[in-house]
Amino acid sequence: MPDPSPRPHLFVDISAHGLGHLAQVAPVLNALACRLENLRMTLRSALPTAMLQARIEAEFTHLAASSDFGYVMHDAMRVDLEASARAYCAQHADWDLRVAHEARLLAGLAPDLLLSDVAYLPLAGAARAGIPAVAMCSLNWAGLFAHFFAAEHWAGEIHRQMLSAYNSAACFLRLTPAMAMPELSGKRDIGPVAALGEDCRQSIRARLRCADDERLVLIAFGGVSKQLPLAAWPRVARVRWLVPQAWQLAHPCASDFEPLGRSFTDLMRSVDAVIAKPGYGTFAEAACNGTPVLYVRRHDWPEQHCLIDWLERHGQCREISEAELLAGQLEAALEALWQQPVPPNPLPVGAAESAAILLPWLRRAGRPLAAACPASAPDDHEGALPAAR
Numbered sequence: 001m002p003d004p005s006p007r008p009h010l011f012v013d014i015s016a017h018g019l020g021h022l023a024q025v026a027p028v029l030n031a032l033a034c035r036l037e038n039l040r041m042t043l044r045s046a047l048p049t050a051m052l053q054a055r056i057e058a059e060f061t062h063l064a065a066s067s068d069f070g071y072v073m074h075d076a077m078r079v080d081l082e083a084s085a086r087a088y089c090a091q092h093a094d095w096d097l098r099v100a101h102e103a104r105l106l107a108g109l110a111p112d113l114l115l116s117d118v119a120y121l122p123l124a125g126a127a128r129a130g131i132p133a134v135a136m137c138s139l140n141w142a143g144l145f146a147h148f149f150a151a152e153h154w155a156g157e158i159h160r161q162m163l164s165a166y167n168s169a170a171c172f173l174r175l176t177p178a179m180a181m182p183e184l185s186g187k188r189d190i191g192p193v194a195a196l197g198e199d200c201r202q203s204i205r206a207r208l209r210c211a212d213d214e215r216l217v218l219i220a221f222g223g224v225s226k227q228l229p230l231a232a233w234p235r236v237a238r239v240r241w242l243v244p245q246a247w248q249l250a251h252p253c254a255s256d257f258e259p260l261g262r263s264f265t266d267l268m269r270s271v272d273a274v275i276a277k278p279g280y281g282t283f284a285e286a287a288c289n290g291t292p293v294l295y296v297r298r299h300d301w302p303e304q305h306c307l308i309d310w311l312e313r314h315g316q317c318r319e320i321s322e323a324e325l326l327a328g329q330l331e332a333a334l335e336a337l338w339q340q341p342v343p344p345n346p347l348p349v350g351a352a353e354s355a356a357i358l359l360p361w362l363r364r365a366g367r368p369l370a371a372a373c374p375a376s377a378p379d380d381h382e383g384a385l386p387a388a389r
Contacts (some may be wrong), residue, residue, distance in 0.1 A: 007040040008362035011111035011131075012060075013122045016046035018069025021117045023281030024137065024193050026055035027351035028115075028358075033058035036362055042109060044122075054263060055195065067102070068119035076221040076277055078299045081148060088145065091121075092158045092343060102227060103128035113361040118201035120165035127168035131363050136173035136190075136354060138280045139303045140166055143181055147302045173354050177310035179303055188357065194284040197269030198296060200262055204270055206254055208209070210240060215272040216244045217334070218257065220264070220282060231252055233328025242271065265289070273337060275325070277312070278304035287315035290349045292337045294318055296325050316340045 012029065015021040022045070033039050033137045041059070043052060046066035072083035091098070102125025104110070108112065114126045116138035142162035149155040153373075163183055166172065171186040177191050217239055219228065227247050234251060243249055245256040257267055268282075269289040270273060276282045277298050287310075295317060298304050311317045318337045324330065339361035 004077070007038045007107075007369070008036060008113075009042070009111040010358075010362060011106065011109060011114045011122075012041060012043045013067055013114070013116040013119050014043060014045035014047065014052075015068050015070055015117060015119055016066055017068070017071075017107065018076075018279060018281075019047075019051075020279045020281035021137070022047060022052065023285065024057055025115070025117045027193050027195050027348065028354045029060075030057045030137070031351045032358060033356035035359060038204075039210060042111065046119035067121045068141065071144070071224065074265070077296070079148070079301070085149060085152070087156055088149075089154065092161060092311065095161050096233055097123045099128055101125075106131055112364075113358060115159055115358065116169075120162050123169045127165075133169045134167045134173060134358060135166060136175065138175045138178040138307075140172070140179075140181060140184060141215055142166055144185055146183070148300075154193045158366035171357070173357065175350055177280075177283075177306045179306055190353050192284050192288060192346055193354065194281075194288040194348040195265040196348065197265035197285075197289050199268070199269050200266050201270035204260055204267075207260060208240065212236070213238050214240055215334075216240050216270070218267055218271045218274045219244075220268075220276050225242055229326060232252045233330075236331045236334070239331075239334065242267065253298065273331075273334060278305060283307045283311045283315075284348070286317075286343055289309055290315075290342070290345045292316035292318075292340070294320050294330065294333055294337060295323050296320055312345045314343055316342065 010032070012025060014025050022283070029041065039058065042061045042063060044063040044065055044067065045052060046064065049062045049064070052062060065345065069087055071088055072080040074080050098121060102121055106122070106125050107129040111131060114122055114131055114133040116122050116135050118134065118135055118140055120141060123133050123135060142159060145155070145159055145162060151172045167185050169186065172181070172184050174181060174187045175190050181187060191311045215238055219241055230241060230243065230249060231251055239253065240259040241254040243254050245258045260267070265285060268285050268291050271291060273292045273294060274282065276287055276295045278295055278301070293311065293315060295308070297319065316337060318333055320330065320333050324333065
């Protein structure tokens, strides 16, 4: 006899363009798993399984593949526009065949719902296969594509196909903070999504044998390579840099953070500051965990403006130039950062809000409720629900 209570099946596509997409999705999946104990999850991502497991608490099946590339990067700060243009032209040269292949794959897996952050190919495939789909992110690739390539003669049809895929979704969960995305229909505004870490600063400091007045500064550029010439930096009094182990840096004022055995979010909550580029995962987690941020603007990355504006209202942050970063001229900026007023931490309410929107599809075994993604006026999630620090 067939199982009278089949497990609801969620297919999740997570972009591997940096780590911010995983930082957005993981809290939502964790909230869903708490409310649906029998939830079955299939995750497709080019991120390593161990990296997914570090943030996603429930069990899942991992399809180690990628359905998008986002943008080809020179490094964490610069887009390779020529390589990105070639990659988009190649992806869309046989677009209909790609969508058909995606539809067959999804039909074979037969999920009750597809969630994408923020590839558009799975949305197009789900639409062709008749599978409900929802997108979620602080940006979309069609908006960035228009920013970079709208003036190119070859770009019009590609942009149309991208928008058609995004607008085929039942709705687009637009996280706070986010780009405006006027090009998309069906947007639903959601509060900030961020994991909250455990404050383990005392154990970290003890393990590193920090002096009483020594401060810890985490250097994190979101999973896209950017090694800094820290060995040539001038000494900053009473500061210990926490750096990626891959840098293989032997320096008396630096320590690798991976051997500390703590999650990135625990580290974020436990340090005195983080140095980063503007990215959703880092900025949202820094604000919600009460961590000051020194940031370096990215080169012509349109999403960064809304992220910086939001962090300036809801966190402690200060801009430094790339020249200051490369030269290690950071002491004055750090001191000024630590002198800023301390605002209340915004609450990361977006995970619970997103889970509540997705649940009807998963509770009804592929028969979505008509009101699961109602049209609504934009909600004000600009930190209206502060938490005490």
